[in-house]
Amino acid sequence: MSSVTDVGPVAATRTPEGEPRAPRKPRSGALLGVLAWLIGILFVVPVLWMVLTSFHSEEDAATNPPSLFAPLTLEGYRSFFGIGTGANPWPSLANSLTASVVSTVIVLLLAIPAAYALSIRPVRKWTDVLFFFLSTRMLPVVAGLLPIYLFAQVSGLLDNIWLLIVLYTAMNLPIAVWMMRSFLAEVPVEILEAASMDGAGLLLTLRRVVAPIVLPGIAATSLICFIFSWNELLLARTLTGTVAQTAPVYLTGFVTSQGLFLAQVCAAAFVVSLPVLIAGFAAQDKLVQGLSLGAVK
Amino acid sequence: MSGHARPAPAAVAATVLVLGLSGCAGWGGGPTGGGPDTINVLMVNNPQMEDLQQLTAEHFTAETGITVNYTVLPENDVRDKISQEFSSQAGQYDVATLSNFEIPIYARSEWIAPLDEYVEADPEFDQDDVLAPLTASLSGDDGRLYGEPFYGESSFLMYRADVLEAAGIEMPANPTWQEVADIAAAVDGAEPGMAGICLRGQPGWGQVFAPLTTVVNTFGGTWFTEDWEPQVDSPEFRDAVQFYVDLVREHGETGAPQAGFTECLNNVVQGNAAMWYDATSAAGSLEAEDSPVKGLMGYAPAPVVETDSAGWLYAWSWAVQQASTKKDAAWEFVSWASSAGYEELVGAELGWSRVPAGKRASTYGNPDYLAEASAFAEPTLAAIEAADPDDPGVQPRPAPGIQFLGIPEFPDLATQVSQDVSSAIAGQMTVDEALARGQDLAEDVAERYRERASG
Numbered sequence: 001m002s003s004v005t006d007v008g009p010v011a012a013t014r015t016p017e018g019e020p021r022a023p024r025k026p027r028s029g030a031l032l033g034v035l036a037w038l039i040g041i042l043f044v045v046p047v048l049w050m051v052l053t054s055f056h057s058e059e060d061a062a063t064n065p066p067s068l069f070a071p072l073t074l075e076g077y078r079s080f081f082g083i084g085t086g087a088n089p090w091p092s093l094a095n096s097l098t099a100s101v102v103s104t105v106i107v108l109l110l111a112i113p114a115a116y117a118l119s120i121r122p123v124r125k126w127t128d129v130l131f132f133f134l135s136t137r138m139l140p141v142v143a144g145l146l147p148i149y150l151f152a153q154v155s156g157l158l159d160n161i162w163l164l165i166v167l168y169t170a171m172n173l174p175i176a177v178w179m180m181r182s183f184l185a186e187v188p189v190e191i192l193e194a195a196s197m198d199g200a201g202l203l204l205t206l207r208r209v210v211a212p213i214v215l216p217g218i219a220a221t222s223l224i225c226f227i228f229s230w231n232e233l234l235l236a237r238t239l240t241g242t243v244a245q246t247a248p249v250y251l252t253g254f255v256t257s258q259g260l261f262l263a264q265v266c267a268a269a270f271v272v273s274l275p276v277l278i279a280g281f282a283a284q285d286k287l288v289q290g291l292s293l294g295a296v297k
Numbered sequence: 298m299s300g301h302a303r304p305a306p307a308a309v310a311a312t313v314l315v316l317g318l319s320g321c322a323g324w325g326g327g328p329t330g331g332g333p334d335t336i337n338v339l340m341v342n343n344p345q346m347e348d349l350q351q352l353t354a355e356h357f358t359a360e361t362g363i364t365v366n367y368t369v370l371p372e373n374d375v376r377d378k379i380s381q382e383f384s385s386q387a388g389q390y391d392v393a394t395l396s397n398f399e400i401p402i403y404a405r406s407e408w409i410a411p412l413d414e415y416v417e418a419d420p421e422f423d424q425d426d427v428l429a430p431l432t433a434s435l436s437g438d439d440g441r442l443y444g445e446p447f448y449g450e451s452s453f454l455m456y457r458a459d460v461l462e463a464a465g466i467e468m469p470a471n472p473t474w475q476e477v478a479d480i481a482a483a484v485d486g487a488e489p490g491m492a493g494i495c496l497r498g499q500p501g502w503g504q505v506f507a508p509l510t511t512v513v514n515t516f517g518g519t520w521f522t523e524d525w526e527p528q529v530d531s532p533e534f535r536d537a538v539q540f541y542v543d544l545v546r547e548h549g550e551t552g553a554p555q556a557g558f559t560e561c562l563n564n565v566v567q568g569n570a571a572m573w574y575d576a577t578s579a580a581g582s583l584e585a586e587d588s589p590v591k592g593l594m595g596y597a598p599a600p601v602v603e604t605d606s607a608g609w610l611y612a613w614s615w616a617v618q619q620a621s622t623k624k625d626a627a628w629e630f631v632s633w634a635s636s637a638g639y640e641e642l643v644g645a646e647l648g649w650s651r652v653p654a655g656k657r658a659s660t661y662g663n664p665d666y667l668a669e670a671s672a673f674a675e676p677t678l679a680a681i682e683a684a685d686p687d688d689p690g691v692q693p694r695p696a697p698g699i700q701f702l703g704i705p706e707f708p709d710l711a712t713q714v715s716q717d718v719s720s721a722i723a724g725q726m727t728v729d730e731a732l733a734r735g736q737d738l739a740e741d742v743a744e745r746y747r748e749r750a751s752g
Contacts, residue, residue: 059587062563086350087369153387237374238381241389242337242366255371256342257503258558259582 054266061263076267092250100229103168115180159241168229183217220290388620397434404437411441444614445635448653450578451608451680458595481548493548495570499557502711514690515607527739554723580673609700610684
């Protein structure tokens with residue numbers, strides 16, 4: 001068991017705890033701060049640009065040079081929600097939500113026991129198993145697209161949201177297993193030994209000892225899985241039609257080769273990215289803990 | 298231990314919730330989703346299709362009881378999806394928008410259903426009103442009709458009549474390309490930031506090679522001879538491409554290598570180009586109510602060199618999938634969307650400049666339409682009627698098509714060559730280099746056809 005904690009990439013970077021980091025010189029600190037701000041702004045500007053454009057009219061959105069201070073309008077959002085156009089985004093949003101939430105839940109139900117068997121009580125040749133999981137991600141999705149399509153057609157699963165749920169589960173499982181393994185590897189062996197000495201069985205240990213420690217990790221993993229499923233376009237575009245269409249496919253429908261569409265697409269993209277943003281903000285504290293769990297210890 | 302088991306974590310609750318929801322709402326379902334009175338339509342996202350979507354519930358479903366589910370995708374995506382759907386005959390969609398490029402090819406593969414019987418049984422539809430070149434180009438090799446046009450277009454030269462007049466230039470009634478190049482040079486910079494002409498430079502068989510192939514045709518060039526000899530590096534083809542590249546580099550729009558239909562439309566609307574050679578359907582946008590150039594434009598036939606006319610022929614059309622089990626309902630929809638009555642409906646509800654025109658002779662006799670479209674109606678009709686997909690150049694061709702060649706390999710071939718032509722427009726490559734590579738690619742295609750012919 002001790003081998004587990006030694007192997008993880010996390011354990012290798014272990015440093016003596018409790019030693020406060022030597023304070024940096026104020027000047028280099030300020031420089032770093034400015035640099036961080038610059039990089040931060042650089043990353044946020046395109047998103048802000050998208051939000052701003054979504055409130056412009058199509059004509060203002062298409063000008064070159066761009067018109068920053070053009071009058072604001074909700075036209076883009078009106079067309080996204082199909083007011084007066086006969087389009088309806090709600091089935092697509094509901095489909096995306098179903099596919100993302102259900103597949104994420106299934107992934108967690110499968111990945112946590114698997115990760116347990118690869119870290120806390122590792123099975124034999126667990127490194128091979130871990131590599132096998134990863135290897136399933138090595139085939140580009142597009143290479144499997146045709147067989148999947150033909151399979152779906154023959155089995156009558158085309159345009160069925162359950163097919164996407166199965167595929168998204170398969171797509172995210174390896175990542176979730178890897179992430180959960182590194183989080184579970186963080187659970188100190190001593191605590192598990194102490195729990196077992198106090199007579200706690202497997203389930204009680206899992207619930208009372210392991211779960212609280214890895215909860216941030218579970219939050220981070222599920223958010224990643226949710227984001228990947230929510231944003232997936234290639235499979236959804238190929239395998240769905242009128243019934244199981246997901247939000248990203250609906251979004252691409254605003255792109256046209258004849259006429260202006262930038263403001264509409266920006267509005268659509270903003271609405272479609274909202275659920276992920278909300279989920280991210282809601283889980284922010286857990287997420288920061290979770291994502292840094294493997295980093296500094 | 299189990300006695301103390303607390304309620305399952307939130308995850309399980311979420312599963313139950315979502316499963317319950319999805320069960321109730323009925324999301325998901327097989328390819329035959331929907332009842333007998335529901336048809337699925339896969340279409341390209343052009344403004345005319347958006348209008349159709351808007352009018353369907355109130356004016357089609359309410360009258361026929363047939364519900365229409367639309368899937369709307371951008372042009373390239375919709376082509377991918379249609380070819381995937383139709384080649385596997387998946388039967389998910391009953392109707393799809395295909396163009397006169399795909400319809401003869403799909404008909405040959407029996408992926409789409411012939412419509413003759415429906416047309417004969419439906420005299421109200423009035424097939425004879427549909428412009429003859431369109432009916433011909435939507436028919437298969439077997440002479441049967443496989444598609445009904447939604448809107449048709451040719452190509453012509455659009456120019457700022459006010460700018461030319463201010464410069465003291467008169468547009469000839471049938472301009473040649475050399476005359477157009479001279480005018481482009483004269484009006485280049487006539488207003489601040491105004492280019493002499495806007496021409497597509499964006500890679501893609503349907504982008505740069507749509508106008509460019511018509512230029513090649515009228516310069517006397519062709520992609521292939523009748524017996525499948527590739528002609529991409531022939532002097533005529535080379536002269537045409539060199540002329541086009543020089544013109545757009547010297548007097549064309551900024552950002553030409555990335556400019557397609559949309560970019561050129563923006564340029565003209567914003568006063569950044571004095572002329573534009575492109576689809577006749579663009580005129581509707583230029584003359585729209587809110588267009589700053591409304592009433593300022595003039596329209597001339599596609600410029601020529603060796604041929605009498607050079608305009609292309611293109612029609613987004615409806616085709617019914619062979620595997621569809623609802624062909625009757627599909628025809629109801631097709632005959633409604635392609636009817637003269639639908640054009641009148643759009644005119645009355647949304648405005649006559651938004652009518653999906655260019656397909657019926659009666660449109661051009663409609664006083665309401667002419668009142669709105671008088672500037673471009675006559676040139677559009679003349680351009681479409683002059684288009685001859687079977688003889689667009691100076692030599693016989695192995696397959697029909699004006700701005701394309703009607704073979705399945707053409708999109709791949711022309712898109713690859715177009716990338717090099719686009720590089721030539723950007724100045725990263727010479728036209729000779731681009732076409733030498735194009736010739737090799739064309740040779741690969743030609744070889745297959747020659748082998749088939751001899752074998």
